[in-house]
Amino acid sequence: MSVLIYAENAEGKFKKSILEAVSYAKAIADQNNTNLVALSIGDVAADELAALGKYGAEKVLNVGNDKLKNFVNQAYASVIAEAAKAQGADIVVLSNSFSGRGLAPRIGVKLEAGVADGAVALPEQNGGKFTVKKTAFSGKAFAVVELTSANKVIALTPNSYKVVETGGTAQVEDFSVETKESDFKQMLKDIVRSTDKVSLPDAEIVVSGGRGLKGPENWGMIEELAGLLGAATACSKPVSDADWRPHSEHVGQTGIAVSPNLYVAIGISGAIQHLAGVSSSKVIVVINKDAEAPFFKVADYGIVGDAFEVVPKLIAAVKDY
Numbered sequence: 485m486s487v488l489i490y491a492e493n494a495e496g497k498f499k500k501s502i503l504e505a506v507s508y509a510k511a512i513a514d515q516n517n518t519n520l521v522a523l524s525i526g527d528v529a530a531d532e533l534a535a536l537g538k539y540g541a542e543k544v545l546n547v548g549n550d551k552l553k554n555f556v557n558q559a560y561a562s563v564i565a566e567a568a569k570a571q572g573a574d575i576v577v578l579s580n581s582f583s584g585r586g587l588a589p590r591i592g593v594k595l596e597a598g599v600a601d602g603a604v605a606l607p608e609q610n611g612g613k614f615t616v617k618k619t620a621f622s623g624k625a626f627a628v629v630e631l632t633s634a635n636k637v638i639a640l641t642p643n644s645y646k647v648v649e650t651g652g653t654a655q656v657e658d659f660s661v662e663t664k665e666s667d668f669k670q671m672l673k674d675i676v677r678s679t680d681k682v683s684l685p686d687a688e689i690v691v692s693g694g695r696g697l698k699g700p701e702n703w704g705m706i707e708e709l710a711g712l713l714g715a716a717t718a719c720s721k722p723v724s725d726a727d728w729r730p731h732s733e734h735v736g737q738t739g740i741a742v743s744p745n746l747y748v749a750i751g752i753s754g755a756i757q758h759l760a761g762v763s764s765s766k767v768i769v770v771i772n773k774d775a776e777a778p779f780f781k782v783a784d785y786g787i788v789g790d791a792f793e794v795v796p797k798l799i800a801a802v803k804d805y
């Protein structure tokens with residue numbers, strides 16, 4: 485038995501959310517007194533691969549197949565499942581990223597494994613039971629699921645487990661798998677980057693604006709506050725529907741789900757569909773001029789006040805800090 489972590493790369497680098505998943509997988513391997521093997525697909529430099537050893541991977545399997553340079557859901561799922569079989573891994577861990585959410589059920593089918601996507605804590609293994617706490621109902625609730633199958637797939641929610649350096653360098657090995665034509669029916673042809681700013685799903689701090697900001701011309705202060713805090717910017721659905729902000733910033737039930745350490749909501753009412761995508765944030769700060777706004781019910785800190793007065797003061801305070 486071993487644990488396999490699929491280490492997804494973004495343009496040849498492993499993001500913090502992946503290092504969290506590697507650390508999480510290492511902790512599962514330790515729970516089971518076994519070793520951790522990482523799998524990387526695509527173009528990643530040898531030293532970047534070996535550095536996964538710092539987070540607990542003993543070995544890194546590197547798949548350098550040209551056909552797999554760009555993400556192909558079905559083909560990647562086949563490679564990950566084949567690697568798990570080759571390593572005798574009965575637990576596969578991946579990040580619950582955009583691609584991870586698509587891969588987890590496909591790997592589950594190929595390995596006849598129970599799947600816990602959106603995991604937020606280490607599995608509990610008591611009396612032969614293997615349970616995982618995960619988000620449910622678009623982040624509105626948590627569920628504890630029991631995985632009764634021999635093989636298991638767990639997709640970890642970003643920002644829900646810390647990066648732990650255990651030291652060491654991993655041994656890197658080439659791994660090749662025969663790919664099937666049927667795995668390439670849908671291919672990713674191009675990725676158009678919409679922004680060079682902090683990526684929203686991975687951000688530790690998110691500054692988000694709603695319709696209370698009145699119009700796109702008032703987003704300067706949101707951008708400035710986000711810039712000072714090293715945060716990503718986000719918005720409510722009506723804001724992106726009105727083209728005040730790009731759709732890539734829309735968070736909530738029908739947008740991106742985020743779970744940063746700090747979510748600052750400015751001029752957002754806190755409708756249930758918005759909360760669905762943000763309520764697993766560690767600390768929520770709400771700025772709203774209406775003391776009855778529903779967002780205050782889930783806030784850790786709230787400021788009842790006009791955003792146009794409060795946010796400039798907040799910016800000045802952060803600059804003075």
Ligand code: FAD
Pocket residue numbers: 693694695696697719720721722723734735736737738739750751752753754755756757758761771772773774777789790791792
């Ligand atoms: P509003 O509801 O108009 O609230 C604006 C807030 O700003 C108010 O609370 C007001 O008091 C405050 N405000 C006004 N002026 C100021 C000021 N000067 N200073 C401070 N505060 C001020 N919404 C999402 O966000 N994400 C989703 O994914 C999503 N999915 C949906 C899916 C479905 C099927 C449906 C039906 C709806 C969905 N919605 C979603 C829409 C959701 O129901 C709300 O309509 C939306 O979240 C409201 O956005 P808002 O809070 O920006 O605007």
